[in-house]
Amino acid sequence: MARLHFIILIFSSIFAISSSSFIRPPHPFDPLTRTELKLVRNVIKKTYPVGPKYNFTFQYVGLNEPDKSLVLSWHSSPDQNVKPPPRQAFIIARDSGKTREIVVDFSSRAIISDKIHVGKGNPMLTIDEQEAATELVHKFKPFRDSIRRRGLKLSEVVVTSSTMGWFGETKTERLIKTIPFYLNGSVNTYLRPIEGLTIIVNLDKMKVTKFKDRFTSPLPKANGTEFRFSKLNPPFGPALRNAVLFQPNGPGFKIEGHIVRWANWEFHMSFDVRAGLVISLASIFDMDMNKYRQVLYKGHVSEIFVPYMDPSADWYFITYLDCGEFGCGQSAVSLEPYNDCPAGAAFMDGIFAGQYGTPTKISNVMCIFEKHAGDIMWRHTEVEVPGLEITEVRPDVSLVARMVTTVGNYDYIIDYEFKPSGSIKMEVGLTGVLEVKPVEYVHTSEIKEDDIHGTLIADNTVGVNHDHFVTFRLDLDIDGTNNSFVRTELVTKAPKSVNTPRKSYWTTKQKTAKTEAEARVKLGLNVEEFVVVNADRRTKHGNEVGYRLFPGPVSGTLLTQDDYPQIRAAFTNYNMWITPYNKSEMWTSGLYTDRSQGDDTLAVWSQRNREIEKKDIVMWYTVGFHHVPCQEDFPTMPTLSSGFELRPANFFEQNPVLKVKPIKLTTTPCCTCTNG
Amino acid sequence: MARLHFIILIFSSIFAISSSSFIRPPHPFDPLTRTELKLVRNVIKKTYPVGPKYNFTFQYVGLNEPDKSLVLSWHSSPDQNVKPPPRQAFIIARDSGKTREIVVDFSSRAIISDKIHVGKGNPMLTIDEQEAATELVHKFKPFRDSIRRRGLKLSEVVVTSSTMGWFGETKTERLIKTIPFYLNGSVNTYLRPIEGLTIIVNLDKMKVTKFKDRFTSPLPKANGTEFRFSKLNPPFGPALRNAVLFQPNGPGFKIEGHIVRWANWEFHMSFDVRAGLVISLASIFDMDMNKYRQVLYKGHVSEIFVPYMDPSADWYFITYLDCGEFGCGQSAVSLEPYNDCPAGAAFMDGIFAGQYGTPTKISNVMCIFEKHAGDIMWRHTEVEVPGLEITEVRPDVSLVARMVTTVGNYDYIIDYEFKPSGSIKMEVGLTGVLEVKPVEYVHTSEIKEDDIHGTLIADNTVGVNHDHFVTFRLDLDIDGTNNSFVRTELVTKAPKSVNTPRKSYWTTKQKTAKTEAEARVKLGLNVEEFVVVNADRRTKHGNEVGYRLFPGPVSGTLLTQDDYPQIRAAFTNYNMWITPYNKSEMWTSGLYTDRSQGDDTLAVWSQRNREIEKKDIVMWYTVGFHHVPCQEDFPTMPTLSSGFELRPANFFEQNPVLKVKPIKLTTTPCCTCTNG
Structure with a gap:
């Protein structure tokens, strides 16, 4: 055990030292530290009453996006000796029923901006207020009566919070619906919903404002919902062998503060309570x-839209915008060494x-690891050269930055995989537990x-049809900020020459998108390639430099x-969009997503049809899943x-x-098994 | 070094012992052994003159596909004590200008079927005849004159063979075109074509039947084409660290003859000179x-279609059908331990x-390894249960069966990845060297x-636009042979109820394909799911058992x-097809692919529009790539x-x-570094 643990400990301690000792000033993208968060609280406390007794709550606190030009001039300066941009916090607070946007500057230790949001939509929900609301419902007499009337034990009832979307209402107070579940013999909460109750809580007033017991429905059995290894009965399996990656020279990455360096890559890795992992x-x-x-100035999940496909009263509103409503960072979980991320x-x-x-x-909320998947980076066997048989192969290795966000029942694995070849792969894994009826x-x-509206996946249990749309915001800076988006259509042609027996071939037809409208893409309609190029740079052979x-x-x-959910999630109308960089356009579902009305989405911004040629541009790409559940998704997927x-x-x-040097196992491990 | 090598040696020797000692009869799908191949030769020699002096050549020798019903009754019998199907070889031979199909039976050691192929198309090319043809050209005086006229050194010229397709000719003799390349300072043959020459060789007559020197063109420089590590100059990089997977209890798979057992999977792994790796x-x-x-009765690559998109004289015919013309098994390469396949x-x-x-x-032509990529098999963090915070995670492990086939310039990596969850992932990797102009x-x-018709990727070098279509034949037997193909369309609906504020949702519309026509799929036209179900089996909840x-x-x-190439490769007209099982329908481009005319392709078989509901059905799926080259693809991709x-x-x-048990590192390695 000792040695492997030791390596990990070294890394943890490197990180701990560099992020807390402040030998040098923070990187402009470093997340707010504990000290800085305390400072924010203290600065705001001078102006507003803060604490459980008061009507002032922090709904979002994060790094105030630093001015891009300042970051770039700092970053590109030799030894980064240009002054970094001022370090500031952006706070969205709820203050006596109003939403307040506050900027705190750290050097002056003062509020430098403070305004009331007058538009639509509400800020992200805090964990605390959701807990308070569900506790309130648990104690609410009509609710308790309803539970008793169903013959259920109150002590086994768990109440969860659900955002309720927007369906044309003119008033959009901070209301949530709460949904009760019945544990009694299960710990797999989401598989045992108690249906037929409409329970609405006003979060600002912290009061149940609507309660209706509409009908009773059967309860799915607790049988088979167990997923804890310690409580399952044999036989176990299938049996898999342990494996440990041994690196004779240690892992190839270095972490300094939040900067990760590995092979030919360097990037900064941060955490935001709304987005989660930010590269x-x-x-x-x-x-x-x-x-x-430069390749990627900033990349993160901007929103996860999860509409369910049952229009009935208990289900129609379940059209979550996870990051804007619940916080994909706030919902991120501690990763388990060896299991969530390898040794x-x-x-x-x-x-x-x-x-x-x-x-x-949240400890261990992100991880970084080398991936040795057994893939081949490149190879060629050449047999045509007389007297030689040449085989050159390089095994692939990549670096993965990972987070997992568990928004209620679903666990989303978000991976950024960096390859030495220059590729970045964004991967979304869906696991966790279904929402069932x-x-x-x-x-x-x-x-x-x-x-x-779904599949019968267990006794009395329908896994309800739904979608997942994970929208990434990728502020690409391909070799600089002066970028264009080129769509290359592959077009079938008939050969002009009469000297060929071929009747067809395809060729490429390039078009640089001049405005946002020209860069909205529904994939699959045409055979197209999509490249972001640098308008200032060409290769020595004259090709446009691109990704x-x-x-x-x-x-x-x-x-x-x-449809109301689609108006709010109109950013999924296309698979891909390009916008000109705009500091305020970070959240594709709008800055205020809870009960939003779709007036501040990517789709609305894009309607301005701004010029995007030879500009600093941002790519928005949505990874989508339609999910018709199957029995294999039960009790975990x-x-x-x-x-x-x-x-x-x-x-x-x-290339x-x-x-890259081929692997020569000149230094190989001699491993023995010991009981740790 | 010792220990890791030792493990591999153990495995090699297990395999060697069981495949050569014949303690028990061969598995019906075992590839023909050395002994059996010798027997085939000896049996045929009794009837036909065999050897370099005679006009009789073996173009294909493989296992004669055993009767499926016999295989299944043998396989499903207890301890497999039912008699296996008769073991036979299928031979395609060229005999004095005719194509002969011969079946040799091993128990009777006799030819039991012998007929002359009267249809169109020619058999696979042998390596020997291609070598003979290119040597012939190298000695051909007009060719030597042409080379000299260009001022090139003959000793540095390599001649390669290219199939020439079919472009409406009525006579389709066994002709090939040969293409010369100029090494002079390079070993990356394919990057230095000598253009302007049309050189046709008749393989049966082994004669140059056409020679034309049409024009001279510049020669791409040898500079930058080197790809051998030993010949490249520093700086090297990016630097990657070695890593070795250490398994305290050894790898989880067991190989007995050609049967692989791992976790919950069992399959047979074989090699065919045309298909390569067969599962x-x-x-x-x-x-x-x-x-x-049962899941998959038989799965393999049936064809790789690679049409180039330059209609000019030197390029129009480059529309390879790699497996049918050159043999994807015959072109498969020896895999390099540690580099092509991990430790x-x-x-x-x-x-x-x-x-x-x-x-x-071909030694080490296939490999099997456990893939520990750091993925998550399933997980869930449950925070709603009072007093408990539950996190259950299982890291994913899978088993990969791999081959690499290098058909001239391109190296295709073909992986079958088996997951404990029941998934099988088919992955195609493209690497190697571009064909350039x-x-x-x-x-x-x-x-x-x-x-x-491509991209300028280096001095005087255009990487020509092309496609790769890799068609898999997957004889799925989902829990038995009585299968149907269900297409489930996702359809947008307006809710009928007036009690919902939702204006839309999607639902599923299932349709079981009754005939082949109903199962031809162009992906992307509709939002659809595709499931092969067993018509006899339902889950206990009544769902159709499927994949x-x-x-x-x-x-x-x-x-x-x-277009002629498309007529021959009409199996790419759809992304997916379903056919009823037919022993003779194994090769999607037809049994005789070289110079074929498209009369024996999947597209033609499918025109019979046979019934496929509740039948033993076969899925054909094509993995496609359009490839507009870029500079990164040079000199290897x-x-x-x-x-x-x-x-x-x-x-x-x-689920x-x-x-599956979580990983507990109770037994961990203590590794030290030693020089091997």
């Missing part, structure tokens, strides 16, 4: 040019402000309705444009993955991994 | 039912018959043509239907991957990996 200033070292070249992984904590401004830690049936032959998007499997929205790849296309002059 | 009788152990259940991999050799029937070995340009600004196809990124053909997944859908009653 910034990712650059790749070009051996020919002997310098780092050799390094971990980083996440710190965010609780409802009253107090720092809260109780029914009276145990067999499909008993089903009376036309449509049960190409390789889409993964495609799923788009099937909701109608006039084997991971289903999808994603996409960004890959250099004429960015380098040649950037041509000169 | 057979893949079954998964169902813990609830306490038995193995811990086990290897199998491939043996095939040379042109005169003599056994030829010499041009006078070194910079895009110099280009005069409308269309250079679902998850397509990967989609690319279809862009050639017109009337970083692997580009695509694939698809087959995943159980109501095959199991519940089949729920009861």
